[in-house]
Amino acid sequence: MVLLxxxxxxxxxxxxxxxxxxxxxxxxxxxxxxxxxxxxxLNSRLRELREARIVERASDGYVxxxxxxxxLSTLWPLQAWADAWAAEAPDP
Amino acid sequence: MVLLxxxxxxxxxxxxxxxxxxxxxxxxxxxxxxxxxxxxxLNSRLRELREARIVERASDGYVxxxxxxxxLSTLWPLQAWADAWAAEAPDP
DNA sequence: CGGGATCCCCGACGATACTG
DNA sequence: CAGTATCGTCGGGGATCCCG
Numbered sequence: 001m002v003l004l005x006x007x008x009x010x011x012x013x014x015x016x017x018x019x020x021x022x023x024x025x026x027x028x029x030x031x032x033x034x035x036x037x038x039x040x041x042l043n044s045r046l047r048e049l050r051e052a053r054i055v056e057r058a059s060d061g062y063v064x065x066x067x068x069x070x071x072l073s074t075l076w077p078l079q080a081w082a083d084a085w086a087a088e089a090p091d092p
Numbered sequence: 093m094v095l096l097x098x099x100x101x102x103x104x105x106x107x108x109x110x111x112x113x114x115x116x117x118x119x120x121x122x123x124x125x126x127x128x129x130x131x132x133x134l135n136s137r138l139r140e141l142r143e144a145r146i147v148e149r150a151s152d153g154y155v156x157x158x159x160x161x162x163x164l165s166t167l168w169p170l171q172a173w174a175d176a177w178a179a180e181a182p183d184p
Numbered sequence: 185c186g187g188g189a190t191c192c193c194c195g196a197c198g199a200t201a202c203t204g
Numbered sequence: 205c206a207g208t209a210t211c212g213t214c215g216g217g218g219a220t221c222c223c224g
Contacts, residue, residue: 001105003174008100010197013093028206038198043207052177067177074169081166082095085144085159102217120186130218135187 006052007071011037012045016054016064020072025061098144099163103129104137108146108156112164117153 007013018034019026026034032042046062049055054068064072099105110126111118118126124134138154141147146160156164 001171001174002178003170004096004100004105008096013096038200039207040199040209041197044196046207071173074173077166077169078095079093081163082093086094130220131187132189132219133217136216138187 006048006054009045009048011035011041012049015042015045015049016068016072019055019062019064020069025058025063027061031062098140098146101137101140103127103133104141107134107137107141108160108164111147111154111156112161117150117155119153123154 007016014035014037015031018031022034028039028042028046031046032039035042046055049068050057053065054071055062056065057063099108106127106129107123110123114126120131120134120138123138124131127134138147141160142149145157146163147154148157149155
């Protein structure tokens with residue numbers, strides 16, 4: 001699936017997550033700091049996410065589009081599933 | 093997210109998909125053919141998916157667990173999102 | 185048929201330096 | 205501060221062989 005190719009990439013979800021937490025647009029550097037990544041990766045992800053219309057540029061930084069927000073909501077059940085799954089995995 | 097690490101891997105979703113389409117358990121070779129992959133990758137994915145309790149071995153092949161099926165259902169909205177997204181993406 | 189063992193290759197990632 | 209360019213590294217993926 002193309003979408004998983006996108007959000008499965010390093011930092012992609014992290015970026016979406018950080019943007020969703022921020023009430024205001026985040027600048028390139030702010031995102032870099034928040035997502036604990038480097039310019040080249042951040043730049044790649046932002047380009048891809050913008051092409052996918054998940055993220056867009058405001059005058060003062062990056063924000064999620066309405067599609068990005070709806071994507072986030074479809075991700076919720078998955079998150080819940082993963083949490084439930086993690087809860088029962090003892091492992092280390 | 094750990095889960096995305098899992099299902100984002102090559103052939104992971106494909107395997108789940110093929111198993112969900114089959115009414116009966118699929119053997120290793122059948123899966124290999126259906127998913128159009130090679131033994132080493134198939135083996136890796138199968139091991140990971142089994143550790144995650146998404147897939148299990150029956151006496152005559154591999155099947156999805158109930159958890160695997162529930163995962164599949166949480167994936168539906170994502171699929172719908174991706175479809176809607178693909179529908180409006182013109183690009184050549 | 186199931187599935188481990190090997191070997192090679194390529195691309196994503198990461199760090200850093202640099203320009204406007 | 206925003207974003208690009210460069211380069212080395214590392215690990216996953218693919219193919220193939222082969223044994224129980």
